[in-house]
Amino acid sequence: MDRDTRQNRPPKAGGAWGSPGGYVAALALVVIVTLAGLAIVSLGNIANIGLLFLLPVMVAATRYGLRTGIVTSLASSLAYNFFFIPPTHTFTIENPQNIITVMVLLGVAVAASQLAAQVRQQALLAQASAARNQALAGFARHLTGIGTAEALAEVCCTQASRLLEVNAVLLMPSGQGLEVRSAAPRPAELEFLDHAAARACFDTAQPAGRSTDSLTASEWQFHPITGAGHVLAVIGLSRADAGDPVAADQLPLLLGMIDQAGLALGRIALTDDMAAIAQVRERDRLRHALLSSVSHDLRTPLTTIIGTLNQLRPADPEQAGQLAEMRVEAERLHRFVANLLDMVRIEAGALRLAVEPVDLSDAVASALQDMDRALAGQPVNVAIPPELPLVQVDPQLFHHCLINLIDNAAKHGMSSGPIAISARREEHGVVLSVADEGPGIPAGQEQRIFETFTRLEGSDRRGGTGLGLAIVKGFCEAMGLAVAAANRADRPGACFSIHFPATRLKELPGA
Amino acid sequence: MTIPVTVLAVDDEAAIRRLLHASLDRAGYRVVEAGTARETIAALQIDKPDLVLLDLGLPDRDGLELIPLIKQAGAAIIVISARDATQQKVAALDLGADDYVSKPFDSEEVLARIRVALRHRLAGETDVPRLRRGPVEIDLAARMVRRDGEEVHLTPREYGFLAELAKAPGRVVTHAQLLRAVWGPGHETDVEYLRVAARSIRRKLEADPSRPRLFRNEPGVGYRLMGDE
Numbered sequence: 001m002d003r004d005t006r007q008n009r010p011p012k013a014g015g016a017w018g019s020p021g022g023y024v025a026a027l028a029l030v031v032i033v034t035l036a037g038l039a040i041v042s043l044g045n046i047a048n049i050g051l052l053f054l055l056p057v058m059v060a061a062t063r064y065g066l067r068t069g070i071v072t073s074l075a076s077s078l079a080y081n082f083f084f085i086p087p088t089h090t091f092t093i094e095n096p097q098n099i100i101t102v103m104v105l106l107g108v109a110v111a112a113s114q115l116a117a118q119v120r121q122q123a124l125l126a127q128a129s130a131a132r133n134q135a136l137a138g139f140a141r142h143l144t145g146i147g148t149a150e151a152l153a154e155v156c157c158t159q160a161s162r163l164l165e166v167n168a169v170l171l172m173p174s175g176q177g178l179e180v181r182s183a184a185p186r187p188a189e190l191e192f193l194d195h196a197a198a199r200a201c202f203d204t205a206q207p208a209g210r211s212t213d214s215l216t217a218s219e220w221q222f223h224p225i226t227g228a229g230h231v232l233a234v235i236g237l238s239r240a241d242a243g244d245p246v247a248a249d250q251l252p253l254l255l256g257m258i259d260q261a262g263l264a265l266g267r268i269a270l271t272d273d274m275a276a277i278a279q280v281r282e283r284d285r286l287r288h289a290l291l292s293s294v295s296h297d298l299r300t301p302l303t304t305i306i307g308t309l310n311q312l313r314p315a316d317p318e319q320a321g322q323l324a325e326m327r328v329e330a331e332r333l334h335r336f337v338a339n340l341l342d343m344v345r346i347e348a349g350a351l352r353l354a355v356e357p358v359d360l361s362d363a364v365a366s367a368l369q370d371m372d373r374a375l376a377g378q379p380v381n382v383a384i385p386p387e388l389p390l391v392q393v394d395p396q397l398f399h400h401c402l403i404n405l406i407d408n409a410a411k412h413g414m415s416s417g418p419i420a421i422s423a424r425r426e427e428h429g430v431v432l433s434v435a436d437e438g439p440g441i442p443a444g445q446e447q448r449i450f451e452t453f454t455r456l457e458g459s460d461r462r463g464g465t466g467l468g469l470a471i472v473k474g475f476c477e478a479m480g481l482a483v484a485a486a487n488r489a490d491r492p493g494a495c496f497s498i499h500f501p502a503t504r505l506k507e508l509p510g511a
Numbered sequence: 512m513t514i515p516v517t518v519l520a521v522d523d524e525a526a527i528r529r530l531l532h533a534s535l536d537r538a539g540y541r542v543v544e545a546g547t548a549r550e551t552i553a554a555l556q557i558d559k560p561d562l563v564l565l566d567l568g569l570p571d572r573d574g575l576e577l578i579p580l581i582k583q584a585g586a587a588i589i590v591i592s593a594r595d596a597t598q599q600k601v602a603a604l605d606l607g608a609d610d611y612v613s614k615p616f617d618s619e620e621v622l623a624r625i626r627v628a629l630r631h632r633l634a635g636e637t638d639v640p641r642l643r644r645g646p647v648e649i650d651l652a653a654r655m656v657r658r659d660g661e662e663v664h665l666t667p668r669e670y671g672f673l674a675e676l677a678k679a680p681g682r683v684v685t686h687a688q689l690l691r692a693v694w695g696p697g698h699e700t701d702v703e704y705l706r707v708a709a710r711s712i713r714r715k716l717e718a719d720p721s722r723p724r725l726f727r728n729e730p731g732v733g734y735r736l737m738g739d740e
């Protein structure tokens with residue numbers, strides 16, 4: 001890379017006046033041409049010997065520049081005049097034709113040196129551009145294959161420091177502010193002012209710091225590195241001699257590097273995103289696998305237990321009662337396992353609702369039938385007006401909601417009175433309530449009672465993690481319904497209700 | 512029954528097969544077991560079961576694919592399925608399964624479903640001229656419904672609804688099957704028609720329409736005329 005930087009510097013011709021070596025060489029040529037001319041003349045008188053002097057003039061003008069060319073042309077005309085124009089060995093010119101020869105030599109010197117200067121200028125530009133492209137290509141080569149932002153920061157700093165012969169530092173956002181990720185050739189110590197300049201650069205996506213439009217008091221000059229439309233990082237440059245960090249002729253190279261770094265950073269960010277997505281997908285796959293295996297492994301033994309309990313027919317009435325209780329509890333356990341799995345599925349977004357119009361009296365009748373054994377003869381009053389609209393729910397989930405509410409009422413009502421299931425039309429929809437005559441809900445706990453694993457303090461409500469109610473709330477909310485709990489107004493006891501907003505109703509054509 | 516009826520119990524769990532085996536044995540059926548789709552297909556050919564109790568979650572093949580094969584072999588099918596697998600149940604019924612039971616099942620319920628399915632299979636669709644459920648009498652031959660001996664006027668759709676259930680007493684009839692039979696093809700998803708008809712029938716025939724005794728709705732699946740036992 002050192003070679004690149006050398007080539008990057010244009011080979012100087014020694015300023016506008018040219019190098020002393022150029023003058024020496026040009027004058028030597030004039031001497032040689034003069035000697036050659038004298039030799040030719042001694043062999044025979046040949047006209048237009050002056051043309052010979054075009055050679056040193058052209059060489060001097062093209063190789064060493066305009067002024068060397070002019071000096072050479074003057075020297076050539078003097079030599080020509082002195083040695084070849086009669087009267088020879090004097091500087092006087094008799095023939096006006098020979099004055100033209102001197103003028104032509106001068107003109108050729110000027111024109112040739114101009115042309116040569118232009119060609120040389122273009123060659124220098126091409127050389128500089130080639131060197132820059134080579135440097136950029138080298139930089140890009142370093143960037144490919146980099147997979148992390150850290151590695152990229154390091155490459156950016158080392159390459160910038162080497163190619164531009166500056167101190168480089170790279171900052172990236174982390175948490176609240178910007179953090180130095182890498183520096184070259186030595187660790188950077190940024191002052192408060194430098195941080196402010198970096199921050200300004202990051203926020204405005206404009207260069208900031210030394211020799212820019214803002215916060216020029218900083219020793220560092222910061223440039224934003226953008227990728228995918230955002231400022232992803234900030235690169236800072238400074239010189240040990242506190243000079244201008246980026247010379248004008250280095251700016252294209254720097255900007256090119258910054259563009260390359262932005263592309264690479266954008267690519268890294270994209271790769272990181274993809275990796276995150278893949279991780280989420282893998283987690284979902286695991287959760288799904290876990291769910292189905294838990295579902296199978298928990299439910300199969302429960303099915304066997306319940307099935308076996310169903311087949312036992314003890315003669316002893318006491319044992320028969322115990323068996324019936326075991327069966328009810330095992331079924332409740334099975335129900336909760338199923339509900340819990342549904343709950344996880346809902347939260348994972350894996351449960352697709354199959355919504356259809358459902359008649360509340362159908363739904364309640366089905367739920368009561370399935371709960372026949374758990375109710376064990378406990379009376380239930382159902383009051384559902386026949387003219388109510390249908391409700392738009394997932395019938396299976398809604399069935400579970402009703403079963404859990406009835407189960408809850410049966411448990412907490414403590415057989416002290418009938419369970420009352422009623423539905424009524426209200427201003428903004430339809431409300432279905434399940435009420436018991438148990439001890440009710442302690443004041444202020446009406447919302448908490450729906451939270452998962454809530455057991456109400458200061459209450460003698462039995463058996464409760466409140467899982468059943470949490471499931472009711474989860475299912476209802478998944479279906480766009482609201483739940484509420486309150487104490488009954490007419491008598492002691494709790495009342496749980498499901499509210500169907502107007503959007504979840506389907507009015508019947510004839511009703 | 513002079514020749515014992517053969518029931519093929521298909522479930523990948525040995526414990527559940529044993530459970531089914533025990534209760535079917537006690538009820539006097541000849542029982543064959545299968546744990547995979549392969550074994551099921553083999554048993555269909557060798558044992559010629561009259562009825563298959565089919566768990567859809569088999570390790571080697573989707574149980575739904577077996578339903579047409581079992582139908583072809585001439586056996587009745589009762590699907591055993593997880594309680595919440597509503598769509599699976601409906602798919603099985605629409606493929607031609609006779610009925611389903613949900614896990615965890617009650618062996619009494621399984622036996623009752625088997626009796627209904629076998630009766631239906633032996634009797635055929637048209638051979639049920641008249642049914643009585645409590646005070647309600649459904650006369651399929653005369654296309655007439657009576658309550659406490661008096662004719663009750665039902666609309667053609669209401670009668671059709673009730674007749675479809677009465678042709679398969681005790682068995683579930685899916686929403687789509689009912690809609691196709693009574694309202695015609697193209698109405699298979701208009702579930703609200705069924706709700707309106709059911710409500711109206713109950714108002715005319717039930718003592719307490721909010722505690723129906725004549726037929727019940729299986730959430731998300733269909734309707735079932737309740738048993739006469």
